[in-house]
Amino acid sequence: MDLANLSAFIAVAETGSFSRAGERLHLTQPAVSKRIAALESQLDVRLFDRLGREVGLTEAGRALLPRAYRIIHELDDTRRALTNLQGQISGRLTLATSHHIGLHRLPPVLRRFTHAHPAVTLDIRFLDSEVAYDEVLHGRLELAIITLAPQTLGPLRAVPIWDDPLDLVAAIDHPLARRENVRLRDVACHPAVLPGDATFTHRIVSGLFESTGLSLDVSMTTNYLETIRMMISIGLAWGVLPRTMLDDQLCALRLPGMNLSRRLGYVVHTERTLSNAARAMMRLLEEDTGGLHDPLPRR
Known part of the structure; x- marks a missing residue:
């Protein structure tokens, strides 16, 4: 089995596109198609269904994919050793x-x-x-x-x-920033902007609120911390940021006994x-x- 053809197969399977696979492999789309056709000919099976611009694995393709990974990884492992x-x-x-x-x-x-x-x-x-x-x-x-x-x-x-200390943060003119004594239940009353709920950082924050029986009011999510900082700074919501990202437009909400870190x-x-x-x-x-x-x- 030709390893170049197998690499092309993996690239198409992962990207769902012959053209994107070509970009990854620094090949033209026809060259990728030729490699897939050669592999299908070698194995005497159809590996992809081509429906217009959509490309999906056939049953044979799905069966080959984990085996293809093992072959490529074993070869890479041998080369490194x-x-x-x-x-x-x-x-x-x-x-x-x-x-x-x-x-x-x-x-x-x-x-x-x-x-x-x-x-x-x-x-x-x-x-x-x-x-x-x-x-x-x-x-x-x-x-x-x-x-x-x-x-x-x-x-x-x-x-x-x-160690990356985290702070609950609001804009300097946000209602939470103007309070002398802020408690977690006060924060829970305001909308938040946070990383997506599948992220490790979101889990840290949600775990803090859940441990005290409070729920989060998440109005927006994005995984780009620079975007979160901008949204907080213009007063759209409070959020959580690494302490190293705070500037003079932001106010860290110091809650008694709370130390967040990732x-x-x-x-x-x-x-x-x-x-x-x-x-x-x-x-x-x-x-x-x-x-x-x-x-x-x-x-």
Whole structure:
């Protein structure tokens, strides 16, 4: 089975489009179609239903997809293991990060990494933390630098790098900002703008309210914290932001006894052979923790 054809099959299955698969693989759409046709000919089955512009997996395609992932991942794993034996820190490192971490936490680390390891090509994908977590879980990414889940279960390993204190925030002229003593039930009476309810940050906030028997009045959701900051600053709602994002247009609501925080760090798959480049990135990240975390064991 031709691996190039198999990679094209995975790309079409994931994107739902021959043209988008071509963009991902840096191929023309006819070249992608030719590879899929060759694979279908090899296997003597139809892998995709083509209904106008819609592309969907057939029953045979759905059966092939998990097997295709295993074949590609096994080959990648073998390549990394052999490259690691040479001790080289080179090749392509594909990692994901959230927009917030990519803008506010990663630049110094990436600068040191690129200076120290110029032979590595960085492929950085900006994804929601929950999506990146899933990509690592299914072996499509080596490393994700994200907001960590409240609990991470095997086969993933999460290493916290930064503590990220969160504040309930309102515009400086919001009714909540003008109160001397703000309680959580006062906040619950006003609409909020928060990240989507599937995000780890939303779960932290909703858990706080649920623990006291209060419900959230969420009027808007967006996963871009810069957009949330703008909506809060013009008085549309209160929200929750990392303390590092507060400015003179915002007022942190100091509630007695309340300390909200989330952990930012990296996630890897413990059953995957990591490249030397990924390990080098992990070491740089862990320098920010003072070396408190043991490195991932070699495989």
